[in-house]
Amino acid sequence: MDDVIIIGGSFAGLAAALQLGRARRKVTVLDTSLPRNRFAGHSHGLLGHDHKPPLDILAEARQQLARYPTIKLVNARADSISGAIDDFSVLTGDGESLAARRLILSYGVADQMPDIPGFAKGWGTSIVPCPYCDGFEVAGQHWGLVWSGPQSHNQVRLFHDWTDTLTVLTDGHEIPSDVRADLARRKIPVVDGRIAEIAQQGDHNAIVKLDTGSKVSVDILFAHPRNKPSASLHESLDLATVDTPLGIILKVDERRETSLPGIYAAGDLANPLMPSVTLASSHGATAGISAQQSMLV
Ligand SMILES: Cc1cc2nc3c(=O)[nH]c(=O)nc-3n(C[C@H](O)[C@H](O)[C@H](O)COP(=O)(O)OP(=O)(O)OC[C@H]3O[C@@H](n4cnc5c(N)ncnc54)[C@H](O)[C@@H]3O)c2cc1C
Known part of the structure; x- marks a missing residue:
């Protein structure tokens, strides 16, 4: 069993994994490689990475995470989640069933393009x-x-x-x-x-x-098209959400814990302010640290 399964391995998810890996916790990150800013040529405003292509920043992050033996990066979709604290199950699109004590949801949101040519x-x-x-x-x-x-x-x-x-x-x-x-x-x-x-x-x-x-x-x-969570996994466990003018996000406390103990959320999926790589990374790090500290004996 993993300590933590992270669903969504972009800015928020990888930042969470980095903290957990450095704390020597066993982590699996599931990711489908569709970060929200993949349409942009350059990403701006992230200290140390300003004006770099977003996919390059993520590729470099993944390379750095490879240094940590307890982090496993898996290119797969999470299809369902179930269970409760200390005993969560995640079913992947490949039909694999994974188990973890904690979950971090960082699967982002998807912008809904209006039906306007161009x-x-x-x-x-x-x-x-x-x-x-x-x-x-x-x-x-x-x-x-x-x-x-x-x-x-x-x-x-x-x-x-x-x-x-x-x-x-x-x-x-x-x-x-x-x-x-x-x-x-x-x-x-x-x-x-x-x-x-x-x-x-x-x-x-x-x-x-x-x-x-x-x-x-x-x-x-x-333009600010409406968006919706990139997956509906939170619905099966009835996690509390918050309405924003552009779509719903998950409700979290200051430690990034959702309404269900043991499940944390980070990044655009749980950010009521503006979408930002910096905020996603910061909230991801907070979620990782909070999940780790919740398992101390
Ligand atoms: C056009 C555009 C330009 C932008 N430019 C900037 C910028 O210059 N600077 C900046 O700070 N911010 C920028 N942003 C905002 C930035 O893209 C987001 O704030 C950031 O990507 C949020 O990171 P995240 O990790 O929360 O989610 P995302 O980066 O969206 O990543 C979510 C990840 O989860 C994966 N996923 C989804 N569902 C599943 C599933 N079921 N199982 C497994 N994996 C799943 C996705 O494939 C994806 O890799 C821009 C946004 C847009 C739309």
Whole structure:
């Protein structure tokens, strides 16, 4: 039996494994190699790894983990989880049944691409979610923001630190009159209509075609599609969740323990703030240490 099985071996899961491996705990990491930022050419904001391709950062991390004899990295999907503290079972897609005293869920979330021609193609290059990740490279240029709800008003305020040239695309959302007045005061144009298509030109530069017939060209488009957990394993054990404006996440305490003793969660799957490799790694490390300390005799 393993001490810990980690489901999802990306930034959060590998950070958890590193702490556990260094504490000489027996760990299996199951991973299907589909990190959320795999569409991005470079990852920004992680100390020591700024502006590196995300898959290179993960490959280097996996190489470093190979040094620890108690960590096993397995390329497999977890299909189901069951049991209780000190006696969890995980069934893999290969039909293997694994057992562990603790589980760490770090299988991330999947962005749900809207059914707009060109959206999925531009995701990670001309269409991005986060200014901390991609804002610096296009600072001062013309940004577009696809409105996704009340939280978009905060994005407008946030974006001021990077650019003074912003266009809001309502994409069919109703923007309340007081918010429209604030946008007008900030001299931010608001373009009504649903997005019919997004064409890409060069590395960035999105040309947004609206169902009204008009077109808006921007140097980068920010959008926040809804997301959902990349797997539904938490549902079988009825783990508590929290609603966020863009999807559900798992509820955890400050030690990253979920509502079921012995199961921890880390990374985007349990992060109510913004998605971030740094936060995923930090929460993963916390989950690993918490799981280890919960097994002390
Ligand atoms: C376009 C884009 C660009 C981004 N750029 C940046 C950036 O520059 N800087 C930054 O800090 N953040 C960036 N982010 C955010 C960043 O991608 C996430 O915060 C980070 O990947 C979260 O790490 P994680 O380990 O929680 O989840 P993920 O990286 O999403 O990894 C989850 C892992 O679990 C695996 N998995 C899923 N289901 C199963 C299962 N059933 N069994 C086994 N394995 C499973 C997946 O294959 C995947 O490998 C970006 C996000 C996007 C969408």
